[in-house]
Amino acid sequence: MGIHIIAEFRGVDPQKISKVEDLREVLDRVVSKSGLHVVSSSFHQFEPHGVSAIYLLSESHFSVHTWPEYGYMALDIFTCGDDGPALKAFELLLEEFKPKIFKRRIIRRDIFGQSASQNIK
């Protein structure tokens, strides 16, 4: 029913990810271009730098947490329905932040997943 892209970006320009105002502009653009639908968004500025950003989407959510001192971002894109917008958002994030290294995991969020049976109470 849903795709969850879990990603880590390293080697990102710290200037791009230090302040809410800079990061927000980029993330708003990515969300808009990828065809995701925003219900609301919240941002938090850490001092002296670092940002948390969360978009509540009609498709589920999109979050970014940054540690500029390490050039590091942790990203989550969780959407229900068509996978297309989430995959598009991920490609746009790569283009915008140009990490030197990244790790991407894709998880299926499904109601009827096989491995659920491992935890039947």
Add this chain to the structure above:
Amino acid sequence: MGIHIIAEFRGVDPQKISKVEDLREVLDRVVSKSGLHVVSSSFHQFEPHGVSAIYLLSESHFSVHTWPEYGYMALDIFTCGDDGPALKAFELLLEEFKPKIFKRRIIRRDIFGQSASQNIK
């Protein structure tokens, strides 16, 4: 640097997860009891039922998406620092929602993860 608990609950009482006002009360209690620190929270009511809830935490974030028609919830608890509060929150969520079946995955969100080298550009 961080723990991310990704969970699916099935067989949850639909009454508990249909409306923002009911769900919010439980989630606020779980967050408070587990020692997590809330920066802000956002909720969305789907019609005729179903809720998305996102807590921006000083530790990262906590999100819940519900599909009462399937007795299903998708949960994410992503925290930096000590694992204790995230694990405590998960236990409290099990106690509150009493899923008949659940699936839990734990992912390490780390800046210097080994598998990152697979994607060096």
